[in-house]
Amino acid sequence: MSSRDVEMDDRGMDDDDGLAKSIHTPVLRVPGVAVDMAICGLLGAIGLWFLIGGLGMKGGKAAIGPGTVPAITGGCLMALSALQIGLAVLRRARLPVVEFQRPLWLVLGMVLIILFPSAVDEFGYFPVAVIWVPVFGWVVGIRSPVGLVVATAIVLALAKFVFEMLLGTPLP
Amino acid sequence: MKAAKTAAAAILVVFAAGSALAQNYPSGDIRYILHVKPGGATDVMARRLADGLSKALGVNIVVENRDGGSGARQMAQLTRAKPDGQTIGSVTASHLGMFQQTGTYTVDSVAWACNLVLDPYLLVVRPESGITSLQDLVAKAKAAPGKLSIAGFGEASGGQIAWLMFADAAKLADGDINWVPYSSVGDAVVATLGGHNDIAIAYTGLVKQQVQAGKLKVIGVMADNRLANFPDAQTFAEAGYPVDTSWQQFRGVIMPAGTPMNIQESFCNTVEQVMKSPEMVKYITDSDLEPGYMGPEAFTKFIKSQDKETKDWMAKLGVTGN
Amino acid sequence: MIDNILHAMTLVLTFKVLAALIIGVLIGYFVGAMPGLTSSIGMALLIPFTFGMSPIAAIVMLVSIYMASDYAGGIPAILVNAPGQPGAAVTAFDGFPMSQRGESGLALNLSILASGVGALVSTVLLVISAQIMASAALAFGPAEYFALAIVGLSLIGVLSTGSTLKAAIGLIFGLAVVTIGIDPIMGSERFVFSPLLLDGIPFLPALIGLFALSEVFVMIETANVRIDRVPDASSASHSLRTLRPYWVTVLRSSLIGYVVGVVPGAGASIASLVSYGVAKKLSANGASFGTGNPEGIVASEAANNASVSGALAPLLSLGIPGSASAAVLIGGLTIQGLQPGPLLFTNHPEIPYSIFVGLLVGLPVMLAVGLLGARLWVQITRIPRPIVATVVASICMLGSYAASNDVFDMIITAVFGVIGYVFRRCDIHPAPIVLALVLGDMLEANLRRAMITANDNFLQVIAHPIAAGLLIVAILVPLSMLFGRKPAAD
Incomplete structure (x- = not known):
């Protein structure tokens, strides 16, 4: 991975003139690995929030309290996100570059x-x-x-x- | 998040003709925010009332359903509205339980304008359950603790408090009969009809037809006297379990906190007239409700005592949310 | 029964009732096609207008709105990937890709024909079995609903087109989001960082954001790509023969839709998801589902329209609403002084039978509007894409507001629009998220209710025969995915 993980293609920033637009469309190219890492990292953080929040909830007499399901889903979200990040890093060559147009x-x-x-x-x-x-x-x-x-x-x-x-x- | 719940929200304009009152109030259309989905008993009653009010007051009553969170969603709207009597809301006993559970709102978050009707609680069973009376229910529960379950609305709801009062009078221990909370009394009745729970705590209107069809049986009513619709069903006291029968489901009207008392009174006087109109009286009788009009002062007093009772019972039995 | 049907025909086939029916169908089309306005909202809005009508006219009009709007939800789903009704979200999986290929006319015709057959089959089933199916509705208690939700979630492997891991991430994200709000059992607050969230994330605005608004962002990206395809509205066949290759799917989906509809609370979204999953699994071309396979549209539309009649079965026989719209229908009946319940068939047989006749008479009207209208609606694809995107974005906002007159719902739509777009670029499809949003609450609340009833003994929960059967299905579905990658049919 080079230092230019994220590159801005600025051919044709002037797409306002309405001519041959499809050729002069600015494109932001981000490697798939980076997209996966960013989004799964964020989801993992959300998972952690639900896990901690869920564990901190006061339960009742019942076996499954208010916090049980949030904690389980939070934990799963963390685990799956981590797995996806791991797979993305290992197989980065195969992940296509994500193109954001305009x-x-x-x-x-x-x-x-x-x-x-x-x-x-x-x-x-x-x-x-x-x-x-x-x-x-x-x-x-x-x-x-x-x-x-x-x-x-x-x-x-x-x-x-x-x-x-x-x-x-x-x-x- | 329930698809049904969100999908059911709706707005409705009741167009009405009529002459304006000689007062400043109401100064325009009134928003009537309901805490229930369209179609239920509270909703139908509110729309009837809105129809009568718009004729009497000469303004439109715009009914909005803001259901969800046992009334919390409606409270969020109501507490943000101006306290000028142009925004009103529906209220039932479930609000008191929600205050206890969420801690976001209290009885002081709104003005308690007037009460419309009362509705006594009933205990119903399926005939197939083999439970024949309240005594029989208590005996069966003591013989096999935890085997029976009762379906009702929510946690810390009016229905659960009523049940706790009965359980206390019958000396049932915690866990002899499990309380299973559903998202509405209707759902609880359906679960009992299907035999998934043994008992349900409900109101007349919800079970009358099922009882007539022989699909449910009323084993006890929480009132001073037997009900005309179920002459065979004993009151709790008759069965030997005296409880405070002033504890009833109520349906009323609330306004944002700080609404001036003269506006509340002016509005509630109109409500009282509408409630006495022949159509309303017929509706109330047909739906097996008890007329229970209370003005702002009486209603506020009633609510304070109900709120205190809710807190006492929740504390006594250690059933608290937060 | 025949006597009752004939009697109901004399009641329905009058000028006033037929006029109410046609008005109902037209309003239903309109309400259904607007994202945010669901059939239940449309019906609730119309209730005041029924005050002065005869009970038969009022009920027939409300039922016509219900049926027509459930179909019409598929139109914007196909044309702009913006499902007008929650049940039509599945229609968009294949309908929108077809539309992008320039086959919107065919997609629309298939969807209306499949809807029509679904509605017909399920109405016939309703007439025959309304009173029998009522016991099926009652057989579903907490344990059974929990198991049903698990079956729904197990479809994730079937529904996802790309990476199964990413689909699972989307699903779990959805399940976590559902827990925001008031706990369904204890009533305590969970992750409520604003009082507006007490009721949780509202489903409909989230759905509009995930599908329709995220599509608007895609349109911003591709605004400069010239559209060089020809809409085929006029050339697409209206004939029922179009459906012939898919007749097995249509019938199966109608049956699934009806049965799922009968179960109170399950509704059109679950009906179309289940039917789509089954069709994909059994189809010889299962792999092309999600890329514009007409069979996917047929499976979804037949099922979601069939669920409408299904939801009426417990309503008419027990007074139990099978869906939000059925609940509004109860309100409409109550206003007419009729109390739906177990005695409705005995005391007022004209009401259920008029509903049956109204549904059957309304069908040709609905089909005619749909088939004639398809030529018109397909013109949307000729409008320059940026204009479509602007109008769709604005309607998304208006629609999510109108659902409950709350600016907060607009915020949810906006936020989920961004989330939906970002997830798409990471190959996380909205479908698993929606699946979780639909089923999450059903799963958790019912598991907990079942556990309380069974004194926290999980074995006792899964010992219920229906629950056990459903859980076995839920285990077999993913296993069959692992071991049966290649369908034997080809």
């Missing part, structure tokens, strides 16, 4: 999705949606103004006529 847009999209609920809670659905939908549309890859307007209109119409009026959902 990585910056992807991360931006995730951030937007995660922020959306809190923003809705704070400012109300419609004010947020009017801004959020076109911004998200841009991030996803809509480049024509008509497309952005259409997507926003569809979403707002659905929210207004279907959810709010037909189904009586009081949107925040």
Whole structure:
């Protein structure tokens, strides 16, 4: 494994011009081993949390208390994650490289999705949606103004006529 | 996380026409947050009440089901709402048990506006179980400790306290009959119907048809007098096991803590009228409920004593969650 | 019985009831196709409109919504990998890959035809066996539910397409997530780091995140890839003959769906998972399941629609709801002054028989809407992908909010969308996670109830005949995977 475990391919960061996009797509290449180690490491940590939390729970008279199942699942999660990491390291050559295309847009999209609920809670659905939908549309890859307007209109119409009026959902 | 539980959440708008009251309250639509899934007895009753209230108050009553966690999910909503009487919630005895178990909320987390109905607890068995009476049940349990089990709703619930009261009066030792908690009284009745548990503690409405069809038998009722629907079933006291019969399942209305008393009273007066309307009276009789209206002060007092009793019984028997 | 059916026909075949039926089917299609809006929510929303209707019209409309929405959940599952109903998640396993190959028209037609046959077979079974199957529903107690959950989890090896170890990791992750919230037995809090989590991770928002929203992230990555396939809506055959190669699977899946549906609490998700697992195991082309094998769609759709009628059996004969939607139906009946219970067939035979007739009359309506609509829906694949992704993401958020009017549910969808995407890139498929989310609570709560009942004697728990039988199946399924890699059929 070289020091360039994670390499950023920056051919064509300018994918905004809409020409020959499929050729100029930025790609983040991460070795499969690294992906496995990161995710299984995280899952192993979650497993440890459930194991410790489960063991710390006060049981009742019954043989299986509230903490029994969390402790068992936590322990299993740790063991299986460790096994996967072990296998990944041993057989690293065989794991394919994981390619993340348009990585910056992807991360931006995730951030937007995660922020959306809190923003809705704070400012109300419609004010947020009017801004959020076109911004998200841009991030996803809509480049024509008509497309952005259409997507926003569809979403707002659905929210207004279907959810709010037909189904009586009081949107925040 | 139950698929059924989450899937069942729903909202419903009761459209109503009518003239606005000459008061400031209510100032708009009222949100009525239920702690149960759509379709159950509490839900149907709440929707009936909402229908009557919207006609009387002249505003929409928006019924929302926020079921889960024995009412904890509803409490999370209710405690975040403004205390202006525009948000109300349903309440049953299961809330008191949840307060004990989770420790997140207490009786002071909400205002206890009014009670609607009461519902006495019953002990039912399958005819195939061979248990014929309460005395017979106690004798069989003492002969083979741990062999019999009783199905009921949750842990530290109103039903379990009622059962503990009976067990105490009958001098049953801990472990003579195992308490098996289900996620609803309905589930507990079904488990007993299927013979997976021997006894269930339930209410009239849930078992009436099964009893008429001969699939279940009521062996005891926790009330001062026998019930019209089951004239053959003894009361606990008649069978020689006197208990505090004020311990009954209740269904009421709660509001966010700090809701002004005049708003609570204004609302509850309307509730009292609606509960006396012919449709409501018929519904209550058909469902074998006991009218048990209580205003804010009486209801709060009732709840405090019920809460104290819950704590005492849980402590006495060492059955505590956290 | 014939008299009752004929009498019910005279009740159902009136203008008002038929109008209610058609409205119910249309609403059902709509509600079903929206991720987040399940059949039970759709039915609950419609209940106030039934106040003024006759009991027959009200019940027929609610049942039509139930049946139609269970089918319609498959449409977005096939087209955009966003199951509209939990039961349709399995349909997406093969439906979406087919759609990506440009075979969305065929996939949609197969799914509606299989749904139709599933609904027909199970309705006939319901008419014949409603009262007998009731005892089957009662035979399931804590020990049996525990064993059933184990059988479901044992399907993991069959369901997973890639590494079995990674599927197991996904499964265990799901089982751990389910324990968050209030303990089902003792009522104490587990891993509740916010009061909002008291009720645990809500299932529906998590499902929407894992499937639909994670697909949106995949679409962000591939936004620039030009779509150069031709949707085949018009060329795909509507004929029942399309189903011919799969008729054994359709019938088997219908039967599985009906039986699983009868067991209260099991429902459409488990029905389609079990049926899919069995079909994959028995199919000559089992290896291609998950990559766009039409048989997978057929197995899932026939079973999840068949489970609808199954769930009605304990409701009509005992008053026990077999699913969330059946519980809402009880509410609808109660409002009409009818108390479902063991005496319903005796006191009000017109209600169960009108439901039977309503289901049978509703079928052609449902099929017609589905087959004609397929041409229309398939057009979604012509819309530029970024626009689809934007709208799907927004609907995911709206849908998860509408399920219980809670912003918290949107947060769950968002978080599980990211988790689902990241897991996919690590080759952990959402299927095992969903399997665990569906079965986790059933497994733990019932094991503990059974243990309390049996004085903590595990041997006594597994001594129940049905439980023992199911556990043997649960052991045999993974073993057959180990030793029977090559199906004998080819």
